[in-house]
Amino acid sequence: MTPVAGPGDLRVLEAALAVHGLCLRGSVVPAEEAAPRLSAGGAAAAIVLVGHGGGGFWPVFEAWRGAHPGLSHPLDAWSKALIAPLAAAAGGEAVFPSDRPWHPFQQWAMAAESLKPSPLGLLIHPVYGLWHGYRGAILFSPAAAARLGLTPDAAGAAPVTSHPCDSCPDRPCLSACPVGAYSPDGFDVAGCRAYLATEAGRQGCMSGGCRARDACPVGRDHRYSDPQIRFHMAAFR
Numbered sequence: 112m113t114p115v116a117g118p119g120d121l122r123v124l125e126a127a128l129a130v131h132g133l134c135l136r137g138s139v140v141p142a143e144e145a146a147p148r149l150s151a152g153g154a155a156a157a158i159v160l161v162g163h164g165g166g167g168f169w170p171v172f173e174a175w176r177g178a179h180p181g182l183s184h185p186l187d188a189w190s191k192a193l194i195a196p197l198a199a200a201a202g203g204e205a206v207f208p209s210d211r212p213w214h215p216f217q218q219w220a221m222a223a224e225s226l227k228p229s230p231l232g233l234l235i236h237p238v239y240g241l242w243h244g245y246r247g248a249i250l251f252s253p254a255a256a257a258r259l260g261l262t263p264d265a266a267g268a269a270p271v272t273s274h275p276c277d278s279c280p281d282r283p284c285l286s287a288c289p290v291g292a293y294s295p296d297g298f299d300v301a302g303c304r305a306y307l308a309t310e311a312g313r314q315g316c317m318s319g320g321c322r323a324r325d326a327c328p329v330g331r332d333h334r335y336s337d338p339q340i341r342f343h344m345a346a347f348r
């Protein structure tokens with residue numbers, strides 16, 4: 112993962128997240144007009160992304176879920192319970208991908224780690240392939256960003272030298288969906304969901320995961336476990 116610029120405090124944050132299988136996913140210094148607002152008012156001066164490459168957080172989350180039964184969105188609840196206090200301790204405030212109005216997490220991720228979208232809409236990572244995601248982001252005020260060294264020069268990511276999809280002429284992800292939900296026009300969400308509701312869909316993608324995502328050869332060692340895949344599919348449907 113791209114190391115986040117900045118001294119001690121961010122390393123403390125990174126270590127605290129690592130215990131739970133999460134990591135810092137790079138930082139962004141946004142243009143003021145595009146910056147998210149802080150709850151106290153004013154624009155955030157820096158955004159630090161929190162997420163995961165591979166499914167290392169899954170056992171930690173599963174243990175937490177076992178102790179918190181009955182939640183309708185347990186992964187969102189776990190993310191908030193974990194990240195919000197760590198963000199506050201680092202002098203920032205947390206926002207989450209599930210919060211509405213939606214923050215542009217993928218745009219932030221593209222800026223933070225120089226990632227690009229795959230033909231599926233998911234961002235592809237050179238190491239983790241399509242098996243990675245975002246659990247939150249931490250917004251910092253100008254003073255906090257300066258204290259942490261999150262300046263325009265230091266934030267962001269090293270330029271990426273290659274993008275896996277550019278050297279994948281066959282693009283197997285695009286031909287693997289049984290109902291052709293991915294096309295140059297975009298992702299046919301309704302077509303995908305209709306298929307998932309059928310017996311074939313229940314036996315196929317709902318139980319084994321999205322065929323298109325699974326067809327990608329990049330980052331296979333980081334594929335999520337079957338229980339994690341089923342959890343995400345159930346949440347999506």
Ligand code: B12
Pocket residue numbers: 207208209213214215216217218219231232233234235241243244245246298300303321343344347
């Ligand atoms: C709405 C949404 C969806 C909708 C997409 C509807 C649509 N056509 O746009 C639905 C419900 C279909 C969806 C599905 C999935 N999603 Co989704 N989704 C979101 C969410 C909550 C908001 C997206 C948004 O509009 N943001 C607001 C705009 C302003 O931000 P943005 O950065 O500019 O948004 C970009 C995306 O909208 C993207 N985009 C456009 N069309 C599609 C279609 C798909 C399938 C995806 C993934 C992205 C995408 O292009 C925009 C420009 O960069 C984001 C979290 C977030 N807050 O961004 C997750 C997010 C994009 N989803 C994610 C994931 C992983 C999935 C699933 C794989 C979940 C699963 N099953 O495991 C599936 C993929 C479908 C499948 N076959 O399995 C991840 C992507 C991580 C990555 N590696 O890039 C995100 C970032 C959530 C996270 N916690 O990490 N998702």
Ligand code: SF4
Pocket residue numbers: 229230231235275276277279282283284285326327328329
């Ligand atoms: S199969 Fe090829 S084109 Fe599709 S996401 Fe993977 S690397 Fe990119």
Ligand code: SF4
Pocket residue numbers: 287288289290291292293302303304306307316320321322323324
């Ligand atoms: S979940 Fe199944 S039906 Fe939906 S896009 Fe993926 S492969 Fe196609």
